[in-house]
Amino acid sequence: MNSSNAVSASLFNLKYGVISYFKLREVNQDLLEENALLKDQLLNQELKVGKRYVKLKDSLYYKNYKFIEAKIINSQFKFVENNLLINKGKLNGVSSKMGLIGTKGVYGIIDNVSDHYASVRPLIHEKFGLTVVHQKTNTWGDFKWIPGKNNFRTAYVENVPIYTEINLMDIFSTTGSDGIFPENIKVGRAIKIKENKEQQTLKITIELEEDFSSARVGFVVKNFMSEEINEHYRK
Amino acid sequence: MNNQFQNVFWFIGILIFQLFIIDAIDIGVYSIYFTPIIFSFFILKQRLETSIFKLLLFAFLMGMTIDIFRNTLGLNTSVLLLLAILRSKFLVIISSKDEFESGLELNLFTLGLGRYIIYFGLSILFHHFLFFLVEQFSFVNILTLMFRSLVNTVFALLLLALFQYAIIPKK
Numbered sequence: 001m002n003s004s005n006a007v008s009a010s011l012f013n014l015k016y017g018v019i020s021y022f023k024l025r026e027v028n029q030d031l032l033e034e035n036a037l038l039k040d041q042l043l044n045q046e047l048k049v050g051k052r053y054v055k056l057k058d059s060l061y062y063k064n065y066k067f068i069e070a071k072i073i074n075s076q077f078k079f080v081e082n083n084l085l086i087n088k089g090k091l092n093g094v095s096s097k098m099g100l101i102g103t104k105g106v107y108g109i110i111d112n113v114s115d116h117y118a119s120v121r122p123l124i125h126e127k128f129g130l131t132v133v134h135q136k137t138n139t140w141g142d143f144k145w146i147p148g149k150n151n152f153r154t155a156y157v158e159n160v161p162i163y164t165e166i167n168l169m170d171i172f173s174t175t176g177s178d179g180i181f182p183e184n185i186k187v188g189r190a191i192k193i194k195e196n197k198e199q200q201t202l203k204i205t206i207e208l209e210e211d212f213s214s215a216r217v218g219f220v221v222k223n224f225m226s227e228e229i230n231e232h233y234r235k
Numbered sequence: 236m237n238n239q240f241q242n243v244f245w246f247i248g249i250l251i252f253q254l255f256i257i258d259a260i261d262i263g264v265y266s267i268y269f270t271p272i273i274f275s276f277f278i279l280k281q282r283l284e285t286s287i288f289k290l291l292l293f294a295f296l297m298g299m300t301i302d303i304f305r306n307t308l309g310l311n312t313s314v315l316l317l318l319a320i321l322r323s324k325f326l327v328i329i330s331s332k333d334e335f336e337s338g339l340e341l342n343l344f345t346l347g348l349g350r351y352i353i354y355f356g357l358s359i360l361f362h363h364f365l366f367f368l369v370e371q372f373s374f375v376n377i378l379t380l381m382f383r384s385l386v387n388t389v390f391a392l393l394l395l396a397l398f399q400y401a402i403i404p405k406k
Contacts, residue, residue, distance in 0.1 A: 001303055008304045011255075011304075012304075078258070079270075079305070080370045080371055083306040151266070151267065153264055213261040213266065214261070
């Protein structure tokens with residue numbers, strides 16, 4: 001009885017079919033930019049392994065992540081417990097606790113899965129938790145979205161030590177330690193920094209990379225090593 | 236028979252309008268001030284002599300459908316059921332001794348503008364306030380919450396008036 005059931009999901013799919021045309025230009029632009037970036041990374045690889053070297057069982061060369069492209073057919077952004085709906089489900093290899101990223105940054109984590117659809121708990125959900133890392137200093141912090149104080153474009157990063165040197169517009173990204181998201185996927189940029197003298201921490205307001213009011217395409221992240229990682233967390 | 240048919244029509248129409256149009260409208264960072272809840276109109280507009288059993292049944296069906304679509308099982312249902320129970324209390328405010336004829340649906344044209352604003356305004360304001368409170372489940376930012384419910388009530392009343400002008404045939 002959640003919104004990823006067949007009836008409501010196919011209705012939302014119908015709605016997506018109608019309104020997706022209005023955003024085609026922007027989506028196209030985003031995809032083009034990402035394409036360019038990927039090409040850039042591919043052609044400018046610093047590390048190249050020639051024919052003389054043999055790759056042994058090195059985890060660096062394991063294929064860790066698989067990306068499944070998905071369309072976001074419904075996106076809520078006005079409520080306390082918001083919810084996204086994507087058009088890939090069990091039959092496409094999606095299961096719960098996988099990540100969903102967009103062309104710019106993180107969207108959320110898969111919650112419920114049906115045969116052809118899945119519902120996603122986005123960053124802008126009251127009960128969403130994530131550890132993020134400040135890219136320049138490699139300091140970790142806790143991501144938190146508080147409904148009354150944040151709108152759907154902003155969020156807080158808490159529990160960052162007070163001595164960390166953070167400037168405005170610095171990027172916070174995923175850590176890759178949870179086995180859900182790969183490393184260095186952007187979450188947001190710092191737009192306001194507040195010191196908490198009593199607890200000796202910083203409270204940073206970040207602007208989210210992804211705009212949830214115009215979420216259209218995303219990629220489900222499938223980690224082949226997630227079971228192995230989770231074994232360590234269980235102990 | 237005709238009334239039942241009309242009810243089905245209103246049920247589906249309001250549902251589509253709420254879920255696929257109002258929920259999808261995006262006005263930037265001020266979007267929390269544009270979340271009018273108009274589906275309570277379906278309960279509020281029922282005739283005076285509608286039994287409480289029927290009202291509760293309608294409210295449950297309406298709330299459950301909205302909840303399934305929004306993935307918030309129980310939230311809208313509980314608030315709408317409470318509104319259905321308290322409907323008669325709101326009706327007392329506008330119907331003094333000079334009552335209306337029975338067998339009339341309650342809307343802008345049968346009530347007149349003044350009574351429309353008092354009855355629908357109060358009940359929709361109550362619905363918004365309760366909904367935001369249950370959704371947030373704490374008393375933090377209570378002033379913002381009150382302001383939000385007031386603004387959204389005005390939008391809901393305007394939208395409903397528009398809706399009624401477009402659909403209900405005038406005599």
